[in-house]
Amino acid sequence: MFPELFSTRELRKTIDGSVDWLVTEYADSFEALTQPFLTLLIWLEQLLRGAPWWSVILVIAGLSFAASRNWLMSAGMATLLFFIGALGLWDQGMQTLALMLVATGLSVTIGIPIGILMASYDRFRKVMLPLLDVMQTMPSFVYLIPVVMLFGLGKVPAIFATIIYAVPPLIRLTDLGIRLVDPDVLEASRAFGANRRQQMLGVQLPLALPNIMAGINQTTMMALAMVVVASMIGARGLGQEVLIGINRLEVGRGLLAGLAIVALAILFDRVTQSLGQRLSAGQKDAS
C-alpha cells in the first residue's frame, strides 16, 4: 500500500467546498456574463433553423466557393448538407452547426491572440504549454461538472466545454507558425525600422497564416468531436440524437445521427482547408 502522505479526503472536500462557494456566490454573475454569447448563439440558431433549407444550402455553397474557388467542391458541400436533410436531421444539424460556428468563432478570437503572446513572450509560453497539455488531456467530464454548476445546464456550458477542448491546437499552431517565420525575413523588417506591431501584422502573421489555418481546421474538427458530450449537458442537436440512440438501444438512430456529424465534419474540414491552401498559395502566386 502506498503510504498516505496527506488526507486526500480533506483535499477533495476543500475543492468541493470552494466550488460550492463559487457557485453560491457567483453563479448569477457568471450567467449574466455569458448572456451575450447565449444571445448570439440563439440568434444564429434561429436564423439557421428559420431560413428555408435551400437558402442555407445556397449560402454554404457560396461560402465554400468563396473559400476554394472550385465549383465542384462547392457542389459537394451542398450535397453533404442535402444529405443531412435527407436523413431527416435538418433541424438538429442546424442546431449543431450554430454551436460549431459560435464555438469556432470564439476559439479563433481567444486562440490567435494567446498564440501571438506565446510566440512573443517566452515566459508566457512556459506557463501556457503545461496548461494546454492539461486542457487537451483532462477528461472533459471533469470540468463539465463545475461548468454546469456555474452556468447551469444548456448551451453556454456546452460552448465552454467545446472551447476548452478545441482551442489548444489553434494556440499551438499559431505559436509555432509565428516561430517558424524565417528569421532573415524578420530581421529585414527590423532593419527597415518596423516596430513590434508592424513586424507582427505585416510579416509574422501573414507568413504564419498557413499554420494558423491548419490550427483553425484542427479546432473545428475537435469541436465536432465534442458534440455528443456537449449534448449530455443540454446542448441539443445531432449529439442528442446519438444519446437518445444509445439510451434506447436504437442503433439506426445513432448511426444516422453519427453519419450527419461526419457530413458536417467533412464540410468544415474541406472549407477551412481549402481556404488555408488558397491563402498560403496567395503568398506564392498572385493573390
Place this chain on the structure above:
Amino acid sequence: MNIQIRNIYKIFGKKPEAQLAKVKDGMGKDDLLDATGHTLGLDNISLDIDAGQIFVIMGLSGSGKSTLIRHFNRLIEPTDGHIMVDGNDVMAMNDQELEDFRRHKISMVFQRFGLFPHKTVLENTAYGLQVQGLGQAERDKKANYWLEQVGLKGFESQHPHQLSGGMQQRVGLARALTTDPEILLMDEAFSALDPLIRREMQDQLLDLQKSLNKTIVFITHDLDEALRLGDKIAILRDGKLVQTGSPEEILLSPADDYVQAFIQDVNRARVLTAGHVLQPAKLTVTLKSQPAQVLELIRSNGTDYACVLDGRHLKGLITQLDAQRACQEQADSLHNYLSAVHTVHCDTELEQVLPELLTRHGAPIAVTDNDGQFEGWVSREKLIALVA
C-alpha cells in the same frame, strides 16, 4: 554621413558583461571559451568611415564581419563600445529614435535577400516607405523609380520566388535605396550569386554610387570583390581588426601573414585600374596659350611635353619640338601642332592598360574620368610596382 566605430566589443554567452574585463585585459578568444564558455565575437574594433565612401569589411566566415555590420544599425547590441553616425551616438538612442534612424538614415541589403515572400516585388521595394507610413501612391511612385533603376521594370507584380537570385537581390537593392538612406549596409550582398551575375551587380552598384554618393559599408569574404568595390578595406580575423587601408595599401603592404595569404592569388592586373596608377600631369597648358609661352614653360620645367587642355578635356600633347616649330612659324595657336594621345578610362583594368603601354613604345597614355575629363597619366613606375 560619416561613421565612427569606437572600441566595440561583442561577447556571446550568458553573462557577457561579466567577461568584458577579462577580454579588455587581453584574454583571447580560445582562452575565453575554455575558461567561461563565452564566445568573443568582436574584440576592440574601431573604424572610421568617411561619408560617400565604399568601405569594405572583409574576412573569412567566423571572423565576425556579419556581426560587426549588424552593430551599425543595432540589429545586434554591442557588449561595449560606441557607434557614432555624423556625431550622434547610435548607442544612446531609445527605441523610437532607433526606429526612426533605421527608417530614414540607414538601410540594409542581405546575403540571402530577406525579401518578403508574401509581398509582390513592388510591395517589397516599397516596404521601407510603408513602415514610414507613407501613402500608397507616393510609395509606389518611388518604388517604381528604383525598380526601373535596377533594371526590373515590368516585374512589379511578380512575387520574389518567381525571380532568379540575381533579380531577387536587385529587388533587395531597390528596397534599400527606396527610403533614400544616407548609409547603405550590404551584408555579403552578392555572395550568393553566381560569378557573372555578381560582377554585373558590382558594376551596377559602382554605377549607382557615382550618382548617389552614399556611405556604403560592404561585407564580403571575396578579396577580388573587396578590391574592386572598396575605397577602403578593413580585414577582420577572429573578431579582431588586422588591417585597414586602401586597396593599394592592402595589396602592396599586407600587415601580416594572414593578409598576405589572402592576397597571394589575386591577379592585381585584373583588380587594379588605371585610376590606381595615376600620376598627375607635370605641366598643363590651355588651347589658348601662346606657343612662345608654352615653349618657355616646357623648357623651364625640364620636360619633353605639356598636355593641352580645353576646359577640362584633353586636346592632345604639345612636344618641345612642336612648340619650337610653332614659334618659328609664328603660329598664334597651338591648334595645328598637337599630337594625338591615347586615352583610357580610369576604370579600365590594368590588364587592358598593360598591352597598350607595351605596344606604344613609351608614349604616354592619358587617363580620363567618367565624364571624359582629363585626370592624369598612367605612371609606368606605379604600374610596374603594382603588377610585378
